[in-house]
Amino acid sequence: MLTRDIRTLGNCHEGYLIRIGEHGIADNGQGGVLQPRARWPDGAIAIGYWHEVPVAVLSEPGDEHWLPARHWLGALPEQSFGLLSTALQIVRWSQDHRFCGRCGTRMRRRSGEFMMACPTCSFRSYPRISPCIITLVTWRDQLLLARSPRFPTGRFSTLAGFIEPGESAEEAVRREVFEEVGVRVGRVSYFKSQSWPMPHSFMMGFYAEAASRELHIDGIEIEAADWFTADQLPGLPPSYSISSALIENFLRGSAVRE
Numbered sequence: 157m158l159t160r161d162i163r164t165l166g167n168c169h170e171g172y173l174i175r176i177g178e179h180g181i182a183d184n185g186q187g188g189v190l191q192p193r194a195r196w197p198d199g200a201i202a203i204g205y206w207h208e209v210p211v212a213v214l215s216e217p218g219d220e221h222w223l224p225a226r227h228w229l230g231a232l233p234e235q236s237f238g239l240l241s242t243a244l245q246i247v248r249w250s251q252d253h254r255f256c257g258r259c260g261t262r263m264r265r266r267s268g269e270f271m272m273a274c275p276t277c278s279f280r281s282y283p284r285i286s287p288c289i290i291t292l293v294t295w296r297d298q299l300l301l302a303r304s305p306r307f308p309t310g311r312f313s314t315l316a317g318f319i320e321p322g323e324s325a326e327e328a329v330r331r332e333v334f335e336e337v338g339v340r341v342g343r344v345s346y347f348k349s350q351s352w353p354m355p356h357s358f359m360m361g362f363y364a365e366a367a368s369r370e371l372h373i374d375g376i377e378i379e380a381a382d383w384f385t386a387d388q389l390p391g392l393p394p395s396y397s398i399s400s401a402l403i404e405n406f407l408r409g410s411a412v413r414e
């Protein structure tokens with residue numbers, strides 16, 4: 157587990173380093189991403205402790221041999237998910253918020269917290285987190301799964317979408333399901349959440365019981381959708397995703413809060 161006490165890391169300059177490039181993450185030569193360093197390079201950002209050793213992340217151009225983040229999320233043990241998710245999101249924040257969004261001055265990062273401040277107008281920037289709902293719509297023992305044109309061939313998944321300003325998560329579940337597949341849902345129940353670093357989503361997982369069954373797909377975000385049962389499932393999302401957890405938990409016959 158990543159220990160997130162970054163207040164104590166303000167003056168720390170050594171420990172593990174995770175190097176993140178434009179298309180991937182550097183290998184440490186032993187099938188992992190944590191590289192021991194006697195001194196972190198300039199620009200490294202401390203993100204916490206891994207088994208009591210400080211960890212920093214560095215944004216670099218990288219090279220074509222670095223394996224993509226999705227590879228590492230699938231290859232490393234489940235406890236590494238939070239470490240990688242944090243590292244990827246902090247790098248993205250450092251790249252996307254270099255200048256003040258209000259006045260255009262170059263931002264300055266504060267040590268000991270995830271915060272950048274504008275020296276001209278005092279505007280503050282924190283890592284962006286985008287709340288999303290992700291929901292498995294069910295009808296008795298059937299699962300409503302859909303595919304986006306962006307998915308690998310044959311894969312179907314649960315429905316997901318960003319929560320809009322002023323909207324509750326439950327309202328977003330009802331709106332997204334109706335927009336994407338034309339289904340009205342009845343009871344909505346919370347499952348669990350997952351921080352998803354593609355690039356900075358916060359996925360809130362729900363089960364939604366269908367109140368209507370006929371599908372009308374939007375043809376844009378969703379290119380195909382159907383009702384499935386446990387004995388005739390399509391290709392499913394990767395095991396480290398909350399989408400997979402929603403599906404597997406339902407199939408185990410316990411569509412309740414974990």
Ligand SMILES: [Zn+2]
Binds near residue numbers: 257259260274278
């Ligand atoms: Zn400013």
